[in-house]
Amino acid sequence: MAKSPADIQAFTASAFTTSDKFTEFCNNGGKPLGGIIGGKSVAGSMNATFQTTDPGSQEVLATVCEMGQAEVALAVEAASRAYCGEGKKGWKNTSVADRIALVKKLVELCERDRDILLACEVRDGGKVSELAEGDFRQIRGCAEYFCGVAERIPVGDSPPMEVADGVQAFTHREPWGVVAGIIPWNYPIVLTSWFMFPALLSGNTVLIKPAEDTPLSALYIGKLAEEAGFPPGVINVLPGRGEITGQCIAEHPEVRYIAFTGSPGVGQAIFRTCDRHGTRMKREMGGNGAAIVLGDADPELVARMIGRATNQHFGQTCCTVHRVFVDDKISDDFIDAQRTFFEGLKIGYQVDEGTQLGAVVNSTQQSRVLQAQQETAARGGDAILPGGLADVSGRDGFYLKPALYRTAPGVKCNPFEVFHAFATVCPVSSAEEAMQLANDSAYGLGASVWTQDIDRGVALAKQFRDGTGQVNCHNTVAYGMPYGGQGISGGPGGGVNCEETFLDYTQVKAVYVANYPG
Ligand code: NAD
Secondary structure, eight states, X not given: OOOOGGGOOOOOOOOOOOOHHHHHHHHGGGSOBOEEETTEEEOOTTOOEEEEEOXXXXXXXXXXXXXXXXXXXXXXXXXXXXXXXXXXOOGGGSOHHXXXXXXXXXXXHHHHTHHHHHHIIIIITOOOHHHHHHHHHHHHHHHHHHHHHHHHSOOEEOOOEEEETTEEEEEEEEEOSEEEEEOOSSSHHHHHHHHHHHHHXXXXXXXXXXXXXXXXXXXXXXXXXXXXXXXXXSEEEOOSXXXXXXXXXXXXXXXXXXXXXXXXXXXXXXXXXHHHHTOEEEEEOOOOEEEEEXXXXXXXXXXXXXXXXXXXXXXXXXXXXXXXXXXXXXHHHHHHHHHHHHHHOOBOOTTSTTOOBOOOSSHHHHHHHHHHHHHHHHTTOEEEEEOOBOOBTTBOSOOBOOEEEEOOTTOOOOOSOOOSSEEEEEEESOHHHHHHHHTOSSOOSEEEEEOSOHHHHHHHHTTSSSSEEEESOOSOOOTTSOBOOSGGGBOSSOOXXXXXXXXXXXXXXXXEEEOOOO
């Protein structure tokens, strides 16, 4: 059935009750939550802890131990032992069927403890329940997809071929060994799954470095991994700051591969560190997504759909829309409808029924967004909704109003990723002009075209300099389809969620065998 504008609503909170088991997990018997290394909880030799808070209320949820150089070294040793097995069958020689059985057990345990993991996402991550529930379903979706890939894609020796007289050759594909996933705060459960499942199923042992703002779900998954029966050291979790724990991981030469998701600046710095000692890397980074709205689109309907995408996790979504280029015949109606949508967003605490725009993750983000709103105006953007701080009665969180700016071709008022319900709208005279402006960006993660003419939409979507082109949808992901970035938004690596992802977690070597000379 065709959608009407009224059907399109922002992601919305249902009333959320925090389970006692979550509180119990966070309290940890009065002790800070340790990292998980070699199957044990580790307090850390630095004696350093940090607090993780609810961004909507600033309530401290848990105290967490920070892992330093010694703990990273310990985790690498534990992961190496688990990989090789030391006399026993290591993870690298564990059959695919056995790896799959353990992954499936872990998924079952996550589903058993859904309430706790949802609380991690809603309370620690600051998400509304509608989005958190969708994120939670990705655990199973991702695991099942990569279990199928692991069954299909052989790791090991290729059939031999004769390459010269008396010389045979074959390729040998094998896991890297110890690989690390460095995870950002905006989609902790999703991005931990997207890293962990393909890395484990292809035979690697893993270090998970959650973001300092959202360490709880990875720590809980690490605890469940032990219960599921993963051998100690196969899954290690190292909480801490990026410049401490993350940096130590990047500097450790025995971490053979790093999957980084986060901001381009940090990804570039880690890449340089890794390159000094030959650690390979894949990177999934930020975006500044464009949407092109053609003149045949219903301005109200499309403005609401784009508004929903822009406000996904309050705009803290890497691939979402922040730059709109709209046919000037419908631009006034489009801007009116987008303003109505943004003005109608219910700003509130993310656990309260009906909230659509909650607090951003921390005070740094709040300042960054405010600064970006001011810079947009200073660069020539015309404020329709200027943004600014928002008040939520009785809540001491990092709240901000949505922002909407009108701009014009040639006015580059929105060049960087602004992680909030924030968009600039630029009226254009043709689709070609829109495409040229959309592609005039260093980022290249996801972009979309909105039109009734699907063939034209597809032809345009293929012209984006982005990892994902979409027609009449945005923020679309599916297992089996590569999700990655071009420009400063990604690479190297073949993106996530596809067969190439699985192959990224392996390396291939050539083996030549000549007859004995004599
Ligand atoms: P960030 O780059 O600040 O941090 C990401 C991770 O890197 C965190 O775990 C952090 O602790 C760690 N880190 C920071 N400095 C480090 C260092 N020097 N060495 C090693 N590790 C370090 O990013 P963020 O603010 O947590 O997340 C938001 C960013 O992530 C946005 O740019 C967003 O677009 C991007 N993102 C991209 C995708 C994608 O799939 N392309 C998905 C989600 C988020």
